[in-house]
Amino acid sequence: MVADLIESVAKIVFIFSINLGFFAPILGWVERKQSAVMQDRIGANRANIGKFTIIGLFHPIADAVKVLTKEDFVPAGANKFFHTLAPFICLVPAIATFSVIPFGGQYELFGHHVNLVIADLDVGILFVFALTSLATFGVVLAGWSSRSNWSLLGGLRASAQMLSYEVAMGLAIIGIIMVFGTLKLSEIGAMQENFLHWGIFIQPLGFILFFTCAVAENKRVPFDVPEAESELVAGYFTEYSGLKFVMFWMSEFLEIVTISGILTTLFLGAWHIPFVTDAMLLSFFQFAGPNGATILAMLVNIATFFAKVIFFIWLQMTIRWTLPRFRYDQVMRLCWKMILPLSLINISITGLVLLLWIK
Amino acid sequence: MDASVTLQRLTERFGDSILETHSYRGDDTAVVKKEDIVALCTFLRDDGKLLYNFMMDLTAVDYLGREPRFEVVYHLYSLRYNRRVRIKAGVPESDCSIDSIVPVWIAADWFEREVFDLYGIAFNGHPDLRRLLLYEGFEGHPLRKDYPVKKRQPLIGPIN
Amino acid sequence: MSEIAKDLHTEHMVINMGPSHPVTHGTVKFLVTLDGETIEDLKVEIGYLHRGFEKMCESGTWYQVFPYTDRLNYVSPLINNVGYALAVEKLIGIDVPERCKYVRVIACELSRIADHMTNVAAGGLELGAFTAFLYFVEARELVWDLIEMLCGARVTTNYVRIGGLKNDLPDGFKQKTLEVFKRCRVLWSDVNKLLTKNRVFIDRVRDVGTMPAEEAIAYGFTGPCLRACGVPYDVRKANPYLVYDRMDFEVPIGETGDNFDKYLVRMEEINQSMRIVEQALEQLPGGPINVDMPYYRWQSKDDIYNRIDSLIFHFKTVIEGIKPPPGEVYLAVESGNGELGFYLVSDGSGKPYKCRVRPPCFPLTAAMPRMMKGRLIADIVPTFDMINMIGGECDR
Numbered sequence: 066m067v068a069d070l071i072e073s074v075a076k077i078v079f080i081f082s083i084n085l086g087f088f089a090p091i092l093g094w095v096e097r098k099q100s101a102v103m104q105d106r107i108g109a110n111r112a113n114i115g116k117f118t119i120i121g122l123f124h125p126i127a128d129a130v131k132v133l134t135k136e137d138f139v140p141a142g143a144n145k146f147f148h149t150l151a152p153f154i155c156l157v158p159a160i161a162t163f164s165v166i167p168f169g170g171q172y173e174l175f176g177h178h179v180n181l182v183i184a185d186l187d188v189g190i191l192f193v194f195a196l197t198s199l200a201t202f203g204v205v206l207a208g209w210s211s212r213s214n215w216s217l218l219g220g221l222r223a224s225a226q227m228l229s230y231e232v233a234m235g236l237a238i239i240g241i242i243m244v245f246g247t248l249k250l251s252e253i254g255a256m257q258e259n260f261l262h263w264g265i266f267i268q269p270l271g272f273i274l275f276f277t278c279a280v281a282e283n284k285r286v287p288f289d290v291p292e293a294e295s296e297l298v299a300g301y302f303t304e305y306s307g308l309k310f311v312m313f314w315m316s317e318f319l320e321i322v323t324i325s326g327i328l329t330t331l332f333l334g335a336w337h338i339p340f341v342t343d344a345m346l347l348s349f350f351q352f353a354g355p356n357g358a359t360i361l362a363m364l365v366n367i368a369t370f371f372a373k374v375i376f377f378i379w380l381q382m383t384i385r386w387t388l389p390r391f392r393y394d395q396v397m398r399l400c401w402k403m404i405l406p407l408s409l410i411n412i413s414i415t416g417l418v419l420l421l422w423i424k
Numbered sequence: 425m426d427a428s429v430t431l432q433r434l435t436e437r438f439g440d441s442i443l444e445t446h447s448y449r450g451d452d453t454a455v456v457k458k459e460d461i462v463a464l465c466t467f468l469r470d471d472g473k474l475l476y477n478f479m480m481d482l483t484a485v486d487y488l489g490r491e492p493r494f495e496v497v498y499h500l501y502s503l504r505y506n507r508r509v510r511i512k513a514g515v516p517e518s519d520c521s522i523d524s525i526v527p528v529w530i531a532a533d534w535f536e537r538e539v540f541d542l543y544g545i546a547f548n549g550h551p552d553l554r555r556l557l558l559y560e561g562f563e564g565h566p567l568r569k570d571y572p573v574k575k576r577q578p579l580i581g582p583i584n
Numbered sequence: 585m586s587e588i589a590k591d592l593h594t595e596h597m598v599i600n601m602g603p604s605h606p607v608t609h610g611t612v613k614f615l616v617t618l619d620g621e622t623i624e625d626l627k628v629e630i631g632y633l634h635r636g637f638e639k640m641c642e643s644g645t646w647y648q649v650f651p652y653t654d655r656l657n658y659v660s661p662l663i664n665n666v667g668y669a670l671a672v673e674k675l676i677g678i679d680v681p682e683r684c685k686y687v688r689v690i691a692c693e694l695s696r697i698a699d700h701m702t703n704v705a706a707g708g709l710e711l712g713a714f715t716a717f718l719y720f721v722e723a724r725e726l727v728w729d730l731i732e733m734l735c736g737a738r739v740t741t742n743y744v745r746i747g748g749l750k751n752d753l754p755d756g757f758k759q760k761t762l763e764v765f766k767r768c769r770v771l772w773s774d775v776n777k778l779l780t781k782n783r784v785f786i787d788r789v790r791d792v793g794t795m796p797a798e799e800a801i802a803y804g805f806t807g808p809c810l811r812a813c814g815v816p817y818d819v820r821k822a823n824p825y826l827v828y829d830r831m832d833f834e835v836p837i838g839e840t841g842d843n844f845d846k847y848l849v850r851m852e853e854i855n856q857s858m859r860i861v862e863q864a865l866e867q868l869p870g871g872p873i874n875v876d877m878p879y880y881r882w883q884s885k886d887d888i889y890n891r892i893d894s895l896i897f898h899f900k901t902v903i904e905g906i907k908p909p910p911g912e913v914y915l916a917v918e919s920g921n922g923e924l925g926f927y928l929v930s931d932g933s934g935k936p937y938k939c940r941v942r943p944p945c946f947p948l949t950a951a952m953p954r955m956m957k958g959r960l961i962a963d964i965v966p967t968f969d970m971i972n973m974i975g976g977e978c979d980r
Contacts, residue, residue: 100714103715104719105718105719105722214597214599218618287712287784295710295712296607296962387715387778388782388784389708389711389713389782389784390712390784390788391784391788392787392788392960392962394621394960448911449674449675449677449913451913453912478801478806479804480804480923480925480942481925481927481940481942483927483938485929497927497940499925499942503815506823508823510912510914529804531803531947534947542638556630557630557634557980559631566636566639567638
């Protein structure tokens with residue numbers, strides 16, 4: 066009982082610290098530096114302590130200090146309660162979603178069963194969808210409560226876009242659920258031990274569709290019409306400043322991490338290294354004794370998982386700095402006229418294949 | 425000296441209203457009566473041998489102390505024949521207005537507004553004659569020669 | 585459905601786009617009436633950058649106008665300098681030396697390259713293609729380095745003089761130019777790869793801001809925007825000034841006049857301008873760069889300090905200003921945005937009686953409502969960018 070508690074707390078602390086303590090601040094730096102590399106620039110490198118700048122890694126700290134000392138501005142005539150509530154509604158789902166994503170397998174350690182996921186829900190994927198839908202409310206509330214035309218337009222665009230893409234995203238993922246026959250993310254992860262059984266090979270179309278929808282759901286370029294800075298100034302968070310603004314910003318970055326985590330779990334073999342099974346890993350670390358081998362294998366798995374997550378983050382950043390932005394009607398047309406039919410086709414083909422060959 | 429095709433045609437057609445023509449430095453110029461400006465411009469645009477389809481520039485000059493005081497200056501260009509012509513129409517201070525040529529070239533819209541703004545010359549029949557570069561509530565017309573360079577304008581509040 | 589729509593209470597939303605808005609660079613205000621996302625009505629208000637250019641010119645000498653022309657189209661100031669100088673020279677009746685003409689052509693085309701690069705880059709930036717923006721900004725920096733080498737300033741050039749130039753080409757200019765162009769071509773092809781065949785970009789700019797050729801002419805379009813409509817009007821070809829008649833270059837034209845055509849025309853013009861500069865550097869003759877007319881062109885400093893007649897001329901031209909004969913001229917040059925015309929009236933005194941500029945982006949901006957009615961609000965972004973409205977030039 067106590068061991069279970071310790072395990073849960075350890076996992077929660079780990080995920081919290083890696084997300085809020087590492088990814089959220091670091092991604093701001095990554096975005097700056099990666100765009101700088103892509104654009105032949107140097108990027109942020111001025112924040113320093115004494116003579117040390119460590120390639121601009123102090124910038125997240127400087128940003129935090131700046132943000133905390135900014136005026137918290139509420140526009141005249143805005144609904145203060147909802148104006149304050151909105152960023153929280155955005156941020157909380159972004160943090161909470163990671164609780165169902167497994168960042169490692171299941172291990173026997175000192176006679177205790179360790180499952181490297183905070184909440185191993187039977188309906189893991191549905192939980193993810195439920196929470197991402199909540200984020201929509203935050204955006205709509207932010208747009209409505211700011212009492213600014215730009216915010217309102219941004220909020221309207223965001224609600225239409227996010228709702229549409231949720232439908233498409235849900236359909237895009239049905240193929241992979243049919244193949245694996247479960248909604249439990251840890252089981253889906255475990256089934257991809259064999260390199261050739263990775264979701265990306267079984268469901269290539271599903272992967273592309275889901276990836277597109279996920280980027281759109283997160284409102285990143287090229288789907289950033291709700292916050293298109295050249296049209297709507299900043300869209301739904303035009304009237305936010307200081308810490309509240311950063312909460313939107315952070316929720317966007319955390320969603321990048323979450324999306325990467327889900328993509329890794331569903332399509333890129335979760336915590337598995339290609340052509341290396343769990344048994345091989347354990348026997349490789351035989352020298353450290355049974356428990357030591359398990360711990361080392363566990364660490365390797367966690368590292369693998371986060372390496373894949375980082376790969377997806379890199380991919381999303383690259384897309385963000387390469388493509389221009391869609392127009393609002395084009396985004397909707399892409400969703401309803403391209404992605405939705407394609408995902409339906411994907412479902413039918415998957416069903417046929419399962420029915421005729423596998424069975 | 426042979427006058428240019430444009431000026432010849434104009435003199436044939438509008439002999440009475442052409443007050444003066446010259447081609448200083450190769451720029452064909454016709455000074456016309458302001459009453460005929462719209463008919464004249466329509467002719468310049470539509471005549472098969474002229475076809476001045478571009479209204480390139482429209483401005484005014486203030487010849488303070490001369491009568492008529494103002495001159496509205498039109499610069500036209502014919503893409504077909506690659507010719508340019510300058511039409512000038514005198515506008516006296518007492519009747520500070522001229523017919524609008526927006527029906528002939530829609531491009532004249534903003535140019536006329538600008539002249540109205542800076543010289544105070546009204547354009548009869550202009551669809552939306554408001555100040556363009558300066559704000560509502562600006563006193564005077566700054567490009568008139570009797571407007572002092574260093575004149576200060578009164579402060580205005582926010583415009584609703 | 586229609587029954588429901590009838591009962592629904594809907595109203596139009598009026599928003600102020602600008603004067604401080606990310607898309608209204610150059611400071612302009614759009615008063616947009618929206619029905620959902622569709623533009624029902626659009627009013628353009630300019631004048632936020634009005635500085636009284638003409639009034640200032642009328643109160644200074646003919647030479648003192650040059651710094652003001654820098655601030656007209658501040659993205660391609662050298663073309664404004666050249667345009668004004670040519671107009672004054674036409675008024676006086678000066679023919680500048682050959683070498684001066686070639687150097688002026690080089691200066692003009694470098695400016696045009698910088699202008700088009702800025703425009704295309706900003707267009708990409710506003711559509712979210714930040715990387716393409718910075719590639720062209722790098723290329724523009726290199727071109728500005730050349731301009732800096734030429735006249736010591738990057739934006740406020742003030743390089744051209746009546747009857748000549750401030751200084752001759754510096755040493756090693758040709759070598760540096762060829763190096764810069766090599767890098768510019770690499771960056772050009774990078775941007776070309778990033779944008780020209782990019783489906784998202786094409787979707788955003790294709791069939792937006794279209795203009796039939798006749799209407800474009802009626803609205804007074806010139807420059808790349810007119811050529812995108814399929815009208816091959818270029819002042820450099822129609823009324824060649826300087827030595828453009830000796831240069832071998834093409835005038836690219838589009839078909840529909842939409843924003844994509846405007847973009848393609850500008851991209852091609854960058855190439856053609858580079859060709860012109862290379863040819864001009866190749867053909868560059870020797871000889872003086874200034875006319876030998878002491879009443880108009882200032883003497884060299886060396887002469888002023890050592891010869892009494894030069895000192896007198898210098899004193900007269902600086903204190904009283906040069907005195908062109910009474911008369912009036914209109915002279916047009918092809919600037920980055922189209923026909924840049926100068927209408928000068930002289931009364932024989934040391935100050936311009938009237939110094940009128942025909943700003944090429946002025947009629948383009950006036951046509952914004954015609955191009956935007958019935959379109960989506962997001963379409964304002966590429967359309968307004970491809971017009972390339974420059975506040976300093978439009979508002980003067």
